Amino acid sequence: xxxxxxxxxxxxxxxxxxxxxxxxxxxxxxxxxxxxxxxxxxxxxxxxxxxxxxxxxxxxxxxxxxxxxxxxxxxxxxxxxxxxxxxxxxxxxxxxxxxxxxxxxxxxxxxxxxxxxxxxxxxxxxxxxxxxxxxxxxxxxxxxxxxxxxxxxxxxxxxxxxxxxxxxxxxxxxxxxxxxxxxxxxxxxxxxxxxxxxxxxxxxxxxxxxxxxxxxxxxxxxxxxxxxxxxxxxxxxxxxxxxxxxxxxxxxxxxxxxxxxxxxxxxxxxxxxxxxxxxxxxxxxxxxxxxxxxxxxxxxxxxxxxxxxxxxxxxxxxxxxxxxxxxxxxxxxxxxxxxxxxxxxxxxxxxxxxxxxxxxxxxxxxxxxxxxxxxxxxxxxxxxxxxxxxxx
Numbered sequence: 001x002x003x004x005x006x007x008x009x010x011x012x013x014x015x016x017x018x019x020x021x022x023x024x025x026x027x028x029x030x031x032x033x034x035x036x037x038x039x040x041x042x043x044x045x046x047x048x049x050x051x052x053x054x055x056x057x058x059x060x061x062x063x064x065x066x067x068x069x070x071x072x073x074x075x076x077x078x079x080x081x082x083x084x085x086x087x088x089x090x091x092x093x094x095x096x097x098x099x100x101x102x103x104x105x106x107x108x109x110x111x112x113x114x115x116x117x118x119x120x121x122x123x124x125x126x127x128x129x130x131x132x133x134x135x136x137x138x139x140x141x142x143x144x145x146x147x148x149x150x151x152x153x154x155x156x157x158x159x160x161x162x163x164x165x166x167x168x169x170x171x172x173x174x175x176x177x178x179x180x181x182x183x184x185x186x187x188x189x190x191x192x193x194x195x196x197x198x199x200x201x202x203x204x205x206x207x208x209x210x211x212x213x214x215x216x217x218x219x220x221x222x223x224x225x226x227x228x229x230x231x232x233x234x235x236x237x238x239x240x241x242x243x244x245x246x247x248x249x250x251x252x253x254x255x256x257x258x259x260x261x262x263x264x265x266x267x268x269x270x271x272x273x274x275x276x277x278x279x280x281x282x283x284x285x286x287x288x289x290x291x292x293x294x295x296x297x298x299x300x301x302x303x304x305x306x307x308x309x310x311x312x313x314x315x316x317x318x319x320x321x322x323x324x325x326x327x328x329x330x331x332x333x334x335x336x337x338x339x340x341x342x343x344x345x346x347x348x349x350x351x352x353x354x355x356x357x358x359x360x361x362x363x364x365x366x367x368x369x370x371x372x373x374x375x376x377x378x379x380x381x382x383x384x385x386x387x388x389x390x391x392x
Contacts, residue, residue: 011361016210034050174308
């Protein structure tokens with residue numbers, strides 16, 4: 001693994017200093033007192049509650065009550081305060097890949113994860129008909145049903161956690177369609193697709209020391225939201241052969257138009273520049289298999305595409321066809337939220353990290369390919385050997 005140059009190292013240090021000041025950097029163990037699990041329907045979401053309020057807030061209370069303000073996740077803060085992340089300057093955009101991602105040489109007919117399937121919002125998998133299960137949240141035991149939701153209260157505001165990580169080259173599915181080849185046991189239809197990746201130790205000090213704290217913090221936070229008699233699934237944490245602990249992040253690729261209208265916010269998911277927006281359209285969106293184009297187009301009247309909020313070193317949004325080349329193996333600044341579901345059918349606690357934004361800090365190191373040899377179609381065998389120069 002090559003060491004970053006001085007510019008990259010400065011970028012890492014600047015990002016670390018900025019994240020430490022944010023109050024939600026997982027490399028800072030002191031932030032746990034400001035984080036609490038809050039009920040959100042049949043799920044729980046980790047929310048930000050300032051230390052002065054945390055001891056008096058019920059586990060299912062709305063964290064925006066009592067004038068509590070959640071720290072913003074302003075894109076303009078990316079890369080040490082450089083230009084706004086979603087730039088419309090197409091002169092510096094990242095070129096697209098060849099449009100046929102290979103998933104690291106995996107040519108199997110369909111993606112088959114060995115990890116737990118994370119339910120989507122309001123999933124019927126979450127404790128369907130099981131109102132007797134109790135989940136311990138923030139050291140308080142609560143029924144895991146809808147009975148504790150506060151009528152008329154808005155959904156809780158998730159805490160946007162921050163970390164500096166390396167996107168692992170293995171288990172990389174953070175592509176244009178998550179490697180979707182057609183309906184399978186993981187994704188019943190293309191609308192269900194949630195591209196994902198595993199992240200690991202960046203391998204560079206002082207970030208490596210911080211990563212140990214990040215893992216400890218996440219393990220501690222997940223242990224504060226557990227269900228009696230349930231086991232922890234492998235949906236979030238995993239371990240490599242080397243013993244390194246990784247965690248998984250995912251991205252919601254499609255949003256229903258009904259949900260988008262309910263938000264009441266202006267649509268900012270797609271770049272506003274016409275030339276750039278075209279690359280994010282249903283018609284131009286790259287697919288692992290073009291045969292799935294019709295299925296994708298069928299969503300046009302009911303869903304919108306949510307491009308991965310991933311930004312390059314110049315704060316330009318990364319084009320879909322470049323996700324693998326730019327992200328796989330790169331050191332990134334990641335912003336994400338954390339949720340919990342209790343899956344009654346499997347008796348399992350499932351945790352999910354949803355990407356809010358990722359910013360490139362150190363590009364991946366690609367192995368140089370050998371120079372292509374020219375193979376002649378006709379082998380010339382009658383070649384006169386060079387004459388030796390006469391000695392004088």
